Amino acid sequence: MSNAAAHDDHHAHYGVPGYDPVAWKMGMWLFLFTELLLFGAVFIAYAVYLETYTWHFTVGSAQLSIPIGTFNTLVLLTSSLTMALSIAALQRGKKELSIKLLDMTVACAGLFCVVKAFEWGAKFEHGIYPGSEHLLAMARGEQMFFGLYFTMTGIHALHVIIGAALILWVRARIKSGAVSTERITFLDNIGLYWHLVDLIWIFLFPLIYLVA
Amino acid sequence: MTTQALPDLGEVDYIRAGGGPWSWEWLKTTDHKRIAIMYLLMIVAFFFVAMTLGLLMRAELLKPGTQFLDGAAYNRVLTLHGVIMICLFIIPSIPAIFGNFALPIMVGANDVSFPRLNLASWYFYVAGAVLALWSVGAGGVDTGWTFYVPYSGNTDANVVLPMLAAFLLGWSSILTGLNMITTVHRLRAPTMGWRQMPLFVWGIYATSWIAVLATPVVGITLVLVLFEKFFGVGIFNASMGGDPILFQHMFWIYSHPAVYIMVLPAMAVVSEIVPVFSQKRIFGYRFIAVSSIAIAAIGSLVWAHHMFTSGMADEGRIIFSFLTFFVSVPSAVKIFNWLATMYKGSIRIELPMLFAFAFMFLFSIGGFTGLQQAALSVDIHIHDTSFIVAHFHYTMFGGTGTMFFGALYYWWPKMFGRMYNKTLGMIGFVLFFVGFNTLYFPLFIAGLKGMPRRYQDYLAEYQGYHELSTYGSWIIATGLILLVLNLIGCMRWAKWWGSDAETNPWNAASLDWRVPSPPPVHQFHEEPIITDGPYDYDIPHLGDDDSKAAPAEVQA
Amino acid sequence: MSHTQDHADEPHLIPYGTYIGIWLALCMLTLVTVGVSYADMRHMTIIVALLIACAKSTLVVLWFMHVKFENRAIWWFLIATILTYVTFVILTFADYSFR
Ligand code: HEM
Numbered sequence: 001m002s003n004a005a006a007h008d009d010h011h012a013h014y015g016v017p018g019y020d021p022v023a024w025k026m027g028m029w030l031f032l033f034t035e036l037l038l039f040g041a042v043f044i045a046y047a048v049y050l051e052t053y054t055w056h057f058t059v060g061s062a063q064l065s066i067p068i069g070t071f072n073t074l075v076l077l078t079s080s081l082t083m084a085l086s087i088a089a090l091q092r093g094k095k096e097l098s099i100k101l102l103d104m105t106v107a108c109a110g111l112f113c114v115v116k117a118f119e120w121g122a123k124f125e126h127g128i129y130p131g132s133e134h135l136l137a138m139a140r141g142e143q144m145f146f147g148l149y150f151t152m153t154g155i156h157a158l159h160v161i162i163g164a165a166l167i168l169w170v171r172a173r174i175k176s177g178a179v180s181t182e183r184i185t186f187l188d189n190i191g192l193y194w195h196l197v198d199l200i201w202i203f204l205f206p207l208i209y210l211v212a
Numbered sequence: 213m214t215t216q217a218l219p220d221l222g223e224v225d226y227i228r229a230g231g232g233p234w235s236w237e238w239l240k241t242t243d244h245k246r247i248a249i250m251y252l253l254m255i256v257a258f259f260f261v262a263m264t265l266g267l268l269m270r271a272e273l274l275k276p277g278t279q280f281l282d283g284a285a286y287n288r289v290l291t292l293h294g295v296i297m298i299c300l301f302i303i304p305s306i307p308a309i310f311g312n313f314a315l316p317i318m319v320g321a322n323d324v325s326f327p328r329l330n331l332a333s334w335y336f337y338v339a340g341a342v343l344a345l346w347s348v349g350a351g352g353v354d355t356g357w358t359f360y361v362p363y364s365g366n367t368d369a370n371v372v373l374p375m376l377a378a379f380l381l382g383w384s385s386i387l388t389g390l391n392m393i394t395t396v397h398r399l400r401a402p403t404m405g406w407r408q409m410p411l412f413v414w415g416i417y418a419t420s421w422i423a424v425l426a427t428p429v430v431g432i433t434l435v436l437v438l439f440e441k442f443f444g445v446g447i448f449n450a451s452m453g454g455d456p457i458l459f460q461h462m463f464w465i466y467s468h469p470a471v472y473i474m475v476l477p478a479m480a481v482v483s484e485i486v487p488v489f490s491q492k493r494i495f496g497y498r499f500i501a502v503s504s505i506a507i508a509a510i511g512s513l514v515w516a517h518h519m520f521t522s523g524m525a526d527e528g529r530i531i532f533s534f535l536t537f538f539v540s541v542p543s544a545v546k547i548f549n550w551l552a553t554m555y556k557g558s559i560r561i562e563l564p565m566l567f568a569f570a571f572m573f574l575f576s577i578g579g580f581t582g583l584q585q586a587a588l589s590v591d592i593h594i595h596d597t598s599f600i601v602a603h604f605h606y607t608m609f610g611g612t613g614t615m616f617f618g619a620l621y622y623w624w625p626k627m628f629g630r631m632y633n634k635t636l637g638m639i640g641f642v643l644f645f646v647g648f649n650t651l652y653f654p655l656f657i658a659g660l661k662g663m664p665r666r667y668q669d670y671l672a673e674y675q676g677y678h679e680l681s682t683y684g685s686w687i688i689a690t691g692l693i694l695l696v697l698n699l700i701g702c703m704r705w706a707k708w709w710g711s712d713a714e715t716n717p718w719n720a721a722s723l724d725w726r727v728p729s730p731p732p733v734h735q736f737h738e739e740p741i742i743t744d745g746p747y748d749y750d751i752p753h754l755g756d757d758d759s760k761a762a763p764a765e766v767q768a
Numbered sequence: 769m770s771h772t773q774d775h776a777d778e779p780h781l782i783p784y785g786t787y788i789g790i791w792l793a794l795c796m797l798t799l800v801t802v803g804v805s806y807a808d809m810r811h812m813t814i815i816v817a818l819l820i821a822c823a824k825s826t827l828v829v830l831w832f833m834h835v836k837f838e839n840r841a842i843w844w845f846l847i848a849t850i851l852t853y854v855t856f857v858i859l860t861f862a863d864y865s866f867r
Contacts, residue, residue, distance in 0.1 A: 014736060014737065014738055014739050020325070020398055022398060022839065023325045023326075023394050023399075025838070025842070026394050026397060026398065026841065026842065026845075027325065027326060027329075027390055027391075027394050029842055029845055029846070030389075030390040030393060030394070030845070031390060033424055033425060033845070033849045034386055034424055034425075034427070034428040036849060036853065037425055037426070037429055037849070037852075037853060038428035038429070038431060039432075040429075040853045040856070041428065041429040041432045041433065041462055041465070041856075042432060042436075043857075044461075044462070044857055044860055045447055045458060045462070047857065047860075047861075048455065048458055048860065048861075049453070049454075049455075050814075051861075051864060051865070052864075066802060070798065070799075077791060077794045077795055077798065078791070080791070080794075080828065080832055081787055081790075081832075083832075084787045084832045085784060085787055088781070088787065091781055092781070130439075130443040130444045130445045131443060131444025131445075136452075139453075140452060141453055143446070143452045143453050144446075144447075144452065144453035144454065147445040147446060147447055147453075148447070150445060151436070151439060151445055151447065191832075191833075192833055195828055195829075195832045195833045196833075198828060198832075199829070202821050202824045202825050202828065203818075203825070205801075205821075206805070206814075206817035206818065206820070206821055207814075207817075207818075210801065210802065210813070210817050211813065211814055211817075212805070397841055421848070425848075429856070457863075461863070512855065515859075516859070516862075516863060524863045524867075525863050525865075525866030525867045526866070527862070527866035528862045528863030528864075528866055531862045532859075532862070
């Protein structure tokens, strides 16, 4: 494993850090690890409180709609698919198709956020939002459940929005030709980020919706 | 000898190039060497700010009762001192300055993998620093550098600013770490195998991994505290069902590995300096490299030893106490290897080497007292006493702080092409060393006798220790000022003393000493061909048995 | 010292169909996890749900994120990260499971 890195690409201009897809991906993965650990830390908090307040978490979770959660899961999974396909398309030189698939990805992201917003809105209407009197009157375990619910889905939704913005950015760059079949790493990396967002939801969904 | 210099093509060096030393171009630079210098300026400045705060506290503690800082003010000074020293000085010190400056050259690269990201992380650092200073303007913070809830959640002081500052500084160190890891993997000279990397590179590599994996945890923890402040989500608030001890867990999941972010680079610098000034191949290269990784790994398993008195389950405390003892093993491996490297070497007593000696002495004291605290029953007694204050200053300041100055004295000729005045440096070093022990050793004893930490007042019976300690702070401050003055005074624009530095004043074998001092913007025009290890010093007069001791893995 | 990494630079072309297959599998697993949650398994519910989530994320990581075809270093990185995280969880529970 000693020469883990493939170095052949910078012999011509020695050591000028230019376009090195492997390095870019490596950097992206390292960044993704920080995101994983960031969410991971919240998951630790969730696990601790799930253990402490198992019953209350069940009660809290029962107040969420499983169909809506499932629908949103499927939406995100689909967006992951269109993202992967978009990369596959650009790899094959099909620029238009790639852009179309990206549009579908963004559409899914938007749909996800809208559904999420309605879900939050419904809770707000029932007087359940952080710091509300209704919530403060609930059992502590339930307060904790909803606190974590809003925190985790909130941070996740923020990532969905950032992800969608990044996709629009890479879309523009594909259009302008800055990202192309030969220089595809930028799209690859945005794809990685998007799949990470999906990955986190894959764990969030059962933990939040299905513990009832 | 393998230390031929690369041909000096008469290129203009990185300081004079691109507008020269005083131009605004520096703020836009992506040259890893210039970024290193910009970090250097900031970090040294903050060190002196925080040192002044430390001196203030020591002066207050000269006598019992209130001198000029009342309790509230003392707490604010204490917190600021801690936050600056930890976040703005010690964590970025060696990785950001010397990691940036020396690591790319040592692996034969012209820059880091992501030069623009590198500049961005400097700006993150600056933004964090600005926020930290702003928090002083906003009335200061009195939580201690650990921001423990529930107090940090309830206090009127503006904790938002320093927490955001810590968050940004965390990102700065993550991005630097990310850059270093990628650089080592991707820009290492093709002929340099993993086992031909200088140990400094190994140390920074291990450090970078901790930074990448642990920092996000504290980042989100602070964000969660802010969520409580802004949105009333009480993840750590007991009255909303939260557990304040969970905050401590999540805080230390990062902050304990962070002490290895602090000390691993220092050990890495020692591993560079000892073989160079013994002119001998490092003993047990592989063990030192692996022990860096081992420290990074084991160091992630022991965080809760900061919480023995917080109310954890007994079983949890026993497990963490048990694990803590293991961290000492890889550290000890390093110390033994350095000693074995010096054995029969031709030791030259130069300033960097003296700092390395000081490191071994001070860090050993810090390490051994750490073992005492790892024992549960002992820690119950000494937790939150000035014993702890002495312990962490011995490890962080005596360890990393010392090697920060050691690294400055080692690489200064390379960075600025000027050699400092050795006599002046020697005086500064002696004052530093004597002052250090006078400052902190009495605190061990006072702590054992029951002097609590973070107190501005104390019973008369502790006065002797405190007086001694305060005198010590004056000695060490004089020493530190001399040490830095010496470096400033030898620069090209001052030239109060010192001389021009050669390419390789220490006769070192690693790549960084083969490029001109100071290096040109592009240090390598051709791929450097690595045929030997970074510590291959031939010492013929030592005879055959020395070459047998040579580790097999560094042959050409 | 394997030379597989050298090919990491060239994109590995995965057929569209494979992606769609993976997507179908993911959707199926989602429905399974929902279905299973209605069955009364007490504390096993959460364990089963997490196992399914792990299976799903493995699919995402290996195929959508191309780790299957990625160079060796990324594999090691990923393993190190997951191990680190798992240790954090286990050790946190070294405290909480005894309270
Ligand atoms: C001349 C140098 C220094 C002096 C005079 C000094 C002095 C002090 C004093 C008097 C305290 C307060 C102890 C107490 O009341 O509990 C303190 C705390 C502390 N110092 Fe230093 N120190 C110096 C350098 C450093 C360095 C280099 C570091 C870090 C690398 C450091 C990190 C800390 C930390 C983290 C605290 C604890 C703050 C808290 O409790 O929240 N100090 N120092």
